[in-house]
Amino acid sequence: MVAQDALKNLHGRSVRLDIHAWADGQEFNVEIQRGGKGASERRARYNSSLMDANALPAGEDYADLPESYVIFITETDVLGKGRPIYVIRRMIEESCEVFHDGSHIIYVNSSISDEATPLGRLMHDFRCTRAEDMYYDVLAERVRYLKETAKGASSMCEAVEAIARDFAKDFAKDMAKDMAKDMAKDMAKDMVKDIAKDMAHEMAKDVAKDMAHEMAKDMAKDVAKDMAHEMAKDMAKDVAKEAEDRGKTSVVLEMLRSKLPMETIAQVSKFSLERVQELGRLHGLL
Known part of the structure; x- marks a missing residue:
């Protein structure tokens, strides 16, 4: 039995x-x-x-x-x-x-x-x-x-x-898994949307300035177009990386507030145990 x-x-x-x-x-x-x-x-x-x-x-x-x-x-x-x-x-x-x-x-x-x-x-x-x-x-x-x-x-x-x-x-494992998954998904989605919108607005202004300065020359159109394309790709990657890091940090802080074990938090967030402890001390949660 x-x-x-x-x-x-x-x-x-x-x-x-x-x-x-x-x-x-x-x-x-x-x-x-x-x-x-x-x-x-x-x-x-x-x-x-x-x-x-x-x-x-x-x-x-x-x-x-x-x-x-x-x-x-x-x-x-x-x-x-x-x-x-x-x-x-x-x-x-x-x-x-x-x-x-x-x-x-x-x-x-x-x-x-x-x-x-x-x-x-x-x-x-x-x-x-x-x-x-x-x-x-x-x-x-x-x-x-x-x-x-x-x-x-x-x-x-x-x-x-x-x-x-x-x-x-089992309860902590299931709760941490579900909470991390849902929170990371929702927060990353909202953060990427807001950050991308702001960055796109600023990028558009900067690119417009540069392009206006160079448009006196015939070749400037193609050069500006290529540069803008590469900049957009690089910046999108940076935005996504920043959003992912912010999302993970927010999830880690929430799990620390919920008193979940730090080993579980580290496993879920893919952060090192030292990084989790550092964030806890930095925000007064340890």
């Missing part, structure tokens, strides 16, 4: 599974959700698809794909039918027969804890905080270990810290 297991998708969004486990040739994903948004039908479908995509090694037969179970344990009845459990499988509509592809999606509504049934007693234990009040010994023993022994408490703290670190790392 793996807690907070990340399944990678090279062509799209990856996922982090709360619990990812295997038993008797079957694969399980258990998600604990307090709100309905995180337990949508399409998220269940997506988790199931990535489990399948990562389960079968290259060259293996499709028949070796394991039975898979995506199980959402929800605080409320997110499907809204008043049932304690919902078992979802694909079916053949014309005959109402199950389509045996080995894929299973299950929603457990923990708001119904009918202690007269095994599932109800399990949901009671799921919400229970006292080991002595639990029905299932295996859960009670685990709760006692985690809450009433020093070793258990230490292992729980370590697990929580590891989850927090992984979450913070």
Whole structure:
């Protein structure tokens, strides 16, 4: 069993599974959700698809794909039918027969804890905080270990810290990447537009002066034309470079204000760590 297991998708969004486990040739994903948004039908479908995509090694037969179970344990009845459990499988509509592809999606509504049934007693234990009040010994023993022994408490703290670190790392990485991309794109576009407009205006005046001075000679027209063309190309390159540097600097300052790690800022901006630190000190952010 793996807690907070990340399944990678090279062509799209990856996922982090709360619990990812295997038993008797079957694969399980258990998600604990307090709100309905995180337990949508399409998220269940997506988790199931990535489990399948990562389960079968290259060259293996499709028949070796394991039975898979995506199980959402929800605080409320997110499907809204008043049932304690919902078992979802694909079916053949014309005959109402199950389509045996080995894929299973299950929603457990923990708001119904009918202690007269095994599932109800399990949901009671799921919400229970006292080991002595639990029905299932295996859960009670685990709760006692985690809450009433020093070793258990230490292992729980370590697990929580590891989850927090992984979450913070992924969140910071995604946020920095998206923020840098969007901000750099928008700021560079606006800055290039404004700078190019001002530079073009000044350049036009200067070129007009030079050309007016030389127009008395017949050859001055061609020379001025060639010079203006080369100047425009060089200046456009300089403007683009200046805009790129300004855009990067603005993004770096914004990320420093957001307290992102300097190694992350350096990686995103392509600036050296020393340059990031210099900018932070220069603007009073370090």
